[in-house]
Amino acid sequence: MSEFALEWRSVSFAVPHGFWMRPKTIIRGLDLAVEPGSAVGLVGPNGAGKTTTLKLGAGLIGPGSGQVLINGQPAMKSQSRRRLGLLTETQYVYPHLRLKEWLTMAAALSGWKRPELRHRVDDVLQRMELTGQADQVMRTLSKGQTQRAGIAQALVHEPDILLLDEPMSGLDPFWRFKVQQMLMQYKASGGTLFFSSHILSDVERISDQVA
DSSP states (O other), X not given: OOSOSEEEEEEEEEEEETTTTEXXXXXXXXXXXXXXXXXXXXXXXXXXXXXXXXXXXXXXXXXXXXXXXXXXEETTSHHHHTTEEEEOSSXXXXXXXXXXXXXXXXXXXXXXXXXXXXXXXXXXXXXXXOGGGTTSBGGGSOHHHHHHHHHHHHHTTOOSEEEEESTTTTOOHHHHHHHHHHHHHHHHTTOEXXXXXXXXXXXXXXXXXXX
């Protein structure tokens, strides 16, 4: 078992850019490690590479060079990602699915079986106060409801590690406070949290360290 829950070792990443599709470097030589049970906040200006760093950490994309590890194993291995929860800044939802159907699919993909699966979905809907929207088609949810649904999706399979990209985006002050409390409780229970935010007060309140 690795001493780090998440690790970026000398990671660089580039994307094709412009008419000639020349490589444009997004991240160069990133070294970063997150200890188990800690909360690390990632800050920086727009375009600094925060979202790319999170996607690399979740194994959604692979580095051009270097290594990205989850519990000491390559992040792009499906087994490495099984105990990880991810919230992207832009929600990738199925607009014609009902909320409960979407969460059930997410829980099933993470390995949960009935009846535990049904219990997990009902529990996370209740925690995010979305029980009343369970049968609502996802494209009809408000921005704040969609954000809470995304957090529910990240939590539904009880992950050991959470990667969250701007988790407070679109939330009103009441739900910002509630999500802050949830994340601090998650960390207190032994979970590992790595998140990006433009809201420095949230980073100060939740994080043990800031990158």
